[in-house]
Amino acid sequence: MRYASVALCAFLTVAGTVGAHAQDVTLRLSHWVPPSIAPASKGIEPWARSVEAASGGSIAVQIFPAQQLGKAPDHYDMAAKGIVDLAWVNPGYTAGRFPIYALTEVPFMADDSIKGAQAIHEWYMENGAAQEMGDVKVCFIHPHAPGALHSKVDITGPAGIKGKNIRPAHATMARFVSLLGGGPVQVPAPEVREALSKGTAEAVTFPWGAMYDFKLTEEVPVHLDMPFYLSAQVMVMNKASYEGLSAANKAVIDEHCSPEWSGKVSSGWVEDDLAAREKLKADAKQRLNTPTAEEVTAWREAAEPLIEEWKARVVAKGGDADAILDAYKAALQEHGAAY
Incomplete structure (x- = not known):
């Protein structure tokens, strides 16, 4: 019996180790466009798959497209309240709620969306994100071609x-x-x-x-x-979902929430446009x-x-x-x- 117990403990230890590396957390990501079109297929999807790969499989991102979990104007609150972990938001769908960010909507100011995405990301994180979107984590800015x-x-x-x-x-x-x-x-x-x-x-x-x-x-x-x-959409993350991650997985998310990733994510949509x-x-x-x-x-x-x-x-x-x-x-x- 003693040897059986030792073997069982060894098995459970190995199984637990494998399980921990296989998948620690599943993040629910919601957006409101069909999954086949460029914003999703050439922007959101590659970003999510990159998060999974960078985590070594310890993060899974489950995507719910086409308003499956809620109407487009509701997506900011869905993330802020923890209904989903990640949400793709059009701030312009909620008039007056994000007055600083609304500057990005003024016409005839930007003519390059990939470079513009990086510019907006850097500018907003320094000039408005804490005031207007302080109850979520801003991940990336996602405009189409002008x-x-x-x-x-x-x-x-x-x-x-x-x-x-x-x-x-x-x-x-x-x-x-x-x-x-x-x-x-x-x-x-x-x-x-x-x-x-x-x-x-x-x-x-x-x-x-x-x-x-x-x-x-x-x-x-x-x-x-x-x-x-x-029209520059924003991927935002529920703060509790982020804080509940391991240090290693937080680092993965931080790496994917950057001006550089804003440019990368936007490039596929721009090319399609x-x-x-x-x-x-x-x-x-x-x-x-x-x-x-x-x-x-x-x-x-x-x-x-x-x-x-x-x-x-x-x-x-x-x-x-x-x-x-x-x-x-x-x-x-x-x-x-x-x-």
């Missing part, structure tokens, strides 16, 4: 927005549409096609790849070919309009009130708006991402 305006008819200057219903990418773009005399139709990305097909909306601000991802080419075949705006733009250009049923220099100037001047409104909201929250704005511009310039 998005465009896609419509049923030609719109090349800001005057063309007046009287039209337009689905904006986020709260700041919704305000821009209102300033120009249009009507914002605010629905999450998965619901855009229905809004366009029913005539609820006549145009949409969307990344290029979304034309194919959400099957919109027949609904809005006219495209304004200029770097119109950014630019390929979609080329595909649209080659399609005789689609029309890409390049604005004149005068029209570009008109667009940029039309957006200037958005900066002043942004400043007022930040000041109302006790922030130094001018310093935060200067820091953002400097970060974009430093990374070569300024428009």
Whole structure:
């Protein structure tokens, strides 16, 4: 019996060691886009698999796509409250909640999303993350290539927005549409096609790849070919989920929550967007309009009130708006991402 007990103890020790290295924790990651499209397949998925590989298998990331666990606007709270461990958030879906971060939504400020992702990550961690997203851990910033305006008819200057219903990418773009005399139709990305097909909306601000991802080419075949705006999603992590990790696994997460990873994660989505733009250009049923220099100037001047409104909201929250704005511009310039 003595030898049997020794053998049993040895077996349990080996089994326990193997089990500890096989998988210590499973992190539930939620997002709200179909799993096959670029934001998920070329951004979120590779990041999650890299986390698993870097942990030597002690972290597993279980992905729940396409609003399976909650609606798109709810994802920040899902992470903050621990409903999920990780959530992919569009801050612009909750107007007014993240006033500092909303600066990234102001159009005509950045023209390179990979470099821009790194710039935004560095800038926000120093100028707003602790104040606005202090109840979660910010992991990475995930913009698409600069998005465009896609419509049923030609719109090349800001005057063309007046009287039209337009689905904006986020709260700041919704305000821009209102300033120009249009009507914002605010629905999450998965619901855009229905809004366009029913005539609820006549145009949409969307990344290029979304034309194919959400099957919109027949609904809005006219495209304004200029770097119109950014929508930079954020991957956030529940703080308790992070604090509950081993030191080694915390190090893995820290390594994957960096400006460098923001650039890496964004690159796949950007490549997909630019390929979609080329595909649209080659399609005789689609029309890409390049604005004149005068029209570009008109667009940029039309957006200037958005900066002043942004400043007022930040000041109302006790922030130094001018310093935060200067820091953002400097970060974009430093990374070569300024428009």
